[in-house]
Amino acid sequence: MTDFREDGAAALEWAARYLERVDELPVLARVEPGELAARLPLSAPEEAEPFAHVLRDLDELILPALTNWQHPRFFAYFAVSASEPGILAELIAATLNQVALVWRASPASTELELRTVDWVRQLLGLPEGWHGHIEDTASTSTLAALIAARHVTGRNATVFSEHAHSSVEKDARMLGMEIRKVPVDENLAMRTDDLDLSDVAAVVATVGTTSFASVDPVRELADRAHAAGAWLHVDAAYAGSAAILAENRWMLEGAERADSLVINPHKWLLVPMDCSLLWTSRPNEFREAFSLTPEYLRTSDYVDSLSDYGPALGRRFRSLKLWAVLRCYGAEGLRSIQREHMRLARLFADWVEADPDWELAAPLRFSLVVFRRKGTDEENEAILERANRSGEIFVSHTKLDGRYVLRLAIGNFRTTEADVRHAWDVLNR
Ligand SMILES: Cc1ncc(COP(=O)(O)O)c(C=O)c1O
Numbered sequence: 001m002t003d004f005r006e007d008g009a010a011a012l013e014w015a016a017r018y019l020e021r022v023d024e025l026p027v028l029a030r031v032e033p034g035e036l037a038a039r040l041p042l043s044a045p046e047e048a049e050p051f052a053h054v055l056r057d058l059d060e061l062i063l064p065a066l067t068n069w070q071h072p073r074f075f076a077y078f079a080v081s082a083s084e085p086g087i088l089a090e091l092i093a094a095t096l097n098q099v100a101l102v103w104r105a106s107p108a109s110t111e112l113e114l115r116t117v118d119w120v121r122q123l124l125g126l127p128e129g130w131h132g133h134i135e136d137t138a139s140t141s142t143l144a145a146l147i148a149a150r151h152v153t154g155r156n157a158t159v160f161s162e163h164a165h166s167s168v169e170k171d172a173r174m175l176g177m178e179i180r181k182v183p184v185d186e187n188l189a190m191r192t193d194d195l196d197l198s199d200v201a202a203v204v205a206t207v208g209t210t211s212f213a214s215v216d217p218v219r220e221l222a223d224r225a226h227a228a229g230a231w232l233h234v235d236a237a238y239a240g241s242a243a244i245l246a247e248n249r250w251m252l253e254g255a256e257r258a259d260s261l262v263i264n265p266h267k268w269l270l271v272p273m274d275c276s277l278l279w280t281s282r283p284n285e286f287r288e289a290f291s292l293t294p295e296y297l298r299t300s301d302y303v304d305s306l307s308d309y310g311p312a313l314g315r316r317f318r319s320l321k322l323w324a325v326l327r328c329y330g331a332e333g334l335r336s337i338q339r340e341h342m343r344l345a346r347l348f349a350d351w352v353e354a355d356p357d358w359e360l361a362a363p364l365r366f367s368l369v370v371f372r373r374k375g376t377d378e379e380n381e382a383i384l385e386r387a388n389r390s391g392e393i394f395v396s397h398t399k400l401d402g403r404y405v406l407r408l409a410i411g412n413f414r415t416t417e418a419d420v421r422h423a424w425d426v427l428n429r
Contacts, residue, residue, distance in 0.1 A: 002050070002051040003051075007050075007051040007052070007055075010051075010052065010055055011051075011055065014055055014058065015087065018070075019070060019084075022068050022070045022071050022072075022414075023071060023072050023073070023414070023419075025063070025066075025068050025071065025391075026068070026391025026392075027067065027068055027071045027073055027074050027388075027391060027392070027393060027394035028067050028388045028389075028391060028394045029064070029065050029066055029067045030064070030391060031064060031065045035065065036061060036062075036064075036065040039061055040061070067394070069081075069412075070082065070412070070414070071394070071412070071414075072412055072414040072415045072416065072419045073392060073393045073394070073415070073419045073422060073423060074394050074412055075393060075394060075395045075396075075407075075408045075409055075410065075423055076388075076394045076395055076396035076407070076409065077210075077396055077407075077409060078210070078238045078267050078268070078368075078409050078411055079409045079410060079411035079412045079415070080266060080267050080268070080273070080411050080412065081270055081411065081412040081413050081414060082266075082270070082271070082272035082273065083270035083271075083272075083325055083328075083329070083413060084328075085321075085324040085325050085327070085328035085329070086270060086271045086272045086321040086322075086324055086325045087272055088324065089320045089321035089323070089324035089325075090272055090320075090321055092320060093316065093317040093318070093320045093321065096317060096320075098316070098317040099314045099315070100113075100305075100306065100307070100314070100315040100316075100317065101297060101305070101307060101313055101314055101315070102293070102297050102299070102302065102305040102307065103301070103302070103303045103304070103305050104299055104301055104302075106317065108317075109315065109317045109319065109320075110305065110306055112317075112319045112320065112323055113133060113134055113306060113318070113319035114132070114133070114306075115319075116319045116322045116323045116326060117132035117133060117134060117277050117279070117319070117322075118132060119326055120132070120263075120265065120269075120277055120322070120326070121279060123243075123244045123331055124240065124241075124243040124244060124252065124263070125243060125249055125252065126252070126255070126256065126261065126279060127256045127281065129281075130279040130280065130281050131279065131280050131281075131283035131286070131309070132277055132278065132279040132280075133277075133278060133306045133309045133310065134275060134276065134277055134278075134306075134315075134318045134319060134322070135262075135276045135277075135278050135310055135312075136274040136275075136276060136312075136316075136318075137167075137264070137274055137276050138165070138167060138235065138237035138262050138264050138276050139167035139170065139171065140276065140310065140311065140312075141262035141276045141277075141278035141310075142167060142168055142171050142204065142233060142235055142262060143171040143174065143175070143311065144260075144278060144286075144290070144309070144310040144311060145202065145204075145231070145233040145259075145260040145262070145278065145280075146158060146171050146172060146175055146177065146201070146202050146204075146233070147175065147289055147290070147311075148231070148259075148260065148280065148282070148285055148286050148289045148290075149201045149202035149230075149231030149233065149259070149260075150175065150177065150201045150202070151285065151288060151289035152231060152282070152285045152288075152289070153200075153201045153202075153229060153230060153231060154201075155199055155200060155201035155230070156176075156177050156178055156201055157177065157178040157179075157180055157199055157200045157201055158172045158177050158178070158179055158180065158200070158201060158202045158203075158204060159180045159182060159195070159197065159200050159202070159203045159204070159230075160179075160180075160181065160182065160190070160203070160204040160205075160206070161181070161182050161183075161184055161189070161190035161206060161209070161216055162181045162182065162183055162184060163184055163188060163206065163209040163210070163211055163212065163214065164181075164204055164206050164209070164235065165206065165209070165210045165235060165237065168204050168206075168235060169181075177201065180200070182194075182195065184214070187214060187363075188209065188211075188212045188214035188362060189214050189215060189216050189217055190205065190206075190216040190217065190221070192217060192220050192221065192224060195224055197224055197225055197227075197228035197230045198228050198229075200225075200228060200230040201230060201231060202230060202231040202232070202233055203221050203224070203225045203230055203231070203232050203233070204233045204234075204235055205217075205218045205221045205222075205232060205233070205234050205235070205258075206234075206235045206236075207234055207235070207236035207239050207240055207251050207252065207255070208236055208237070208238045208239020208240065208242075208251070208365070208366060210238070210398075211370070211398040211399075211400070211407070212362040212365065212368070212370055212398070212400070213238065213239055213365035213366050213368040214362070214365065215239070215251050215365070217254075218232075218234060218252065218253060218254035218255050218258070219253055219254025219257070220254070221254070222254045222255075222257035222258060223257075226257065231259045231260070232257065232258045232259050232260075233258065233259065233260045233261070233262075234252075234255050234258045234260070234261040234262070235262055236251070236252070236255070236261060236262065236263050237262055237263060237264045237267060237276070238264065238267050238268060238366075239251055239268075239365075239366050240252070240261070240262070240263030240264075241263050241264070241265060241267060241268040241269045241338070242268060242338050242342075242366050242367075244269075244331060244334060244335055244338065245335055245338055245339060245342075248366070258281065259280060259281055259282050260278060260279065260280040260281070260282075260286075261278070261279050261280075262276060262277065262278050262279075263276075263277050264276045264277070265277060265322055265325070267411065268338065268341075268367075268411050269322075269325065269334060270325050270329065270334065270337070270413055271321050271322050271325050272321055274318070275318050275321065275322055278309075278310070280309075283309070286308075286309050287304075287308045287309065290307075290308050290309055290310060290311070291308040293305075293308075337413045338367070341367040341410045341411060341415070342366060342367050344367070344410050344415065344417060344420045345364060345366070345367040345368065345369050345408075345410050346364065347417065347420060348369050348408055348410075348420050348423070348424060349364040349369045349371070351424050352369065352371045356374075357373060357374055358371060358372070358373050358374065359371065359372060359374055361400055361403070361405040361406075362400060362405070367409065367410040367411060368407060368408070368409050368410075369407070369408040369409075370398070370400070370405050370406070370407050371405065371406055371408070372403070372404070372405045372406055373406075373427075377403060377404035380397070380404045380405070380406060381397070381404055383406070383427060384396075384397055384406055387426050387427055390426055392422065392426050393422065393423045393426050393427075395407060395408055395423070395427075396409075406427075408420075408423060
């Protein structure tokens with residue numbers, strides 16, 4: 001059982017201490033598969049335990065098996081960070097435990113979500129009048145978009161670049177849609193010369209691909225998709241957030257003509273996992289695809305409910321953390337963090353370019369550096385393994401034209417120039 005005040009204070013102290021010392025922990029978990037599982041009881045306790053036991057086991061059992069995403073030298077995948085206002089808002093969201101089935105079930109959750117998502121729309125320069133809501137992940141957001149696209153067009157094929165995120169293919173597969181992957185050009189952007197979209201339900205343009213942060217030609221794809229009666233969905237899960245900077249707005253040129261667009265504030269806007277924003281310029285069609293109100297939820301005060309725009313009925317109060325982060329940083333605070341990340345990425349890329357032993361493998365885009373040591377794939381793989389095993393940094397890899405390349409992604413607001421220098425030193429060591 002718990003004493004909420006006393007245990008709450010201890011939990012908050014644990015959280016604060018964790019964030020203060022996270023840079024002293026290994027970034028990548030140093031456990032073997034099954035090591036934690038072997039230390040966990042096989043069944044739930046019959047008798048109640050004090051919450052203090054949970055906190056104790058957090059240190060003894062859980063901490064060693066964590067890969068520390070909040071670590072300032074986490075440079076793998078897309079680095080993310082949960083800021084303190086977002087963390088506290090999560091505590092409050094759990095406290096309130098709103099289940100926003102329909103407007104009446106949580107007027108606050110419904111209306112705050114609409115307003116905060118619209119704040120982000122404005123910050124990104126997206127068109128007025130778009131309808132936005134929050135899903136858990138970009139995987140779900142894109143799933144919803146494909147469902148709407150199929151509903152509207154009555155067609156079953158999806159088109160996306162060979163470098164689109166695997167979630168797009170997974171979504172299409174789950175829906176039993178036909179998958180058509182399109183090769184990329186020298187800029188790693190989707191080629192458009194051979195596109196026949198006449199029987200296509202949805203084209204998915206990626207703004208900021210996962211491997212290289214490359215940007216598909218959104219305007220041209222919008223023209224082509226609409227001429228052929230297809231839906232255009234833009235997956236800007238990572239890079240889209242960076243359109244809060246005027247200098248990055250180019251990436252969304254043409255996106256004003258999209259039918260739907262997703263960005264993940266849990267990636268580069270300091271909001272704790274999970275928070276994915278999905279807008280549509282065709283809310284009526286979205287509602288047609290998703291709205292299904294059972295009798296027990298029908299009320300005389302029924303207004304648009306956000307469960308009419310996606311798969312889930314019960315919806316978490318996710319907007320609370322987005323609201324807290326937007327207010328406690330302000331748009332200017334978020335812009336200056338992203339600007340610094342892009343500066344740090346440029347700096348690292350400059351070190352790579354200036355060193356005869358290393359090379360950039362793809363053009364620097366946003367805060368992602370794709371690079372390799374001049375040598376074999378095996379050498380690069382060994383460098384990555386050794387660097388990650390050191391616990392000092394965590395970087396990841398991808399393949400470009402069959403070649404093994406390294407990725408350094410900057411996205412944690414705790415990352416400093418010294419951390420980036422540290423990464424360069426570890427890789428060279
Ligand atoms: C471009 C892109 N789209 C989609 C995703 C999937 O995001 P989520 O984990 O929110 O489903 C990612 C993940 O990194 C991504 O980079």
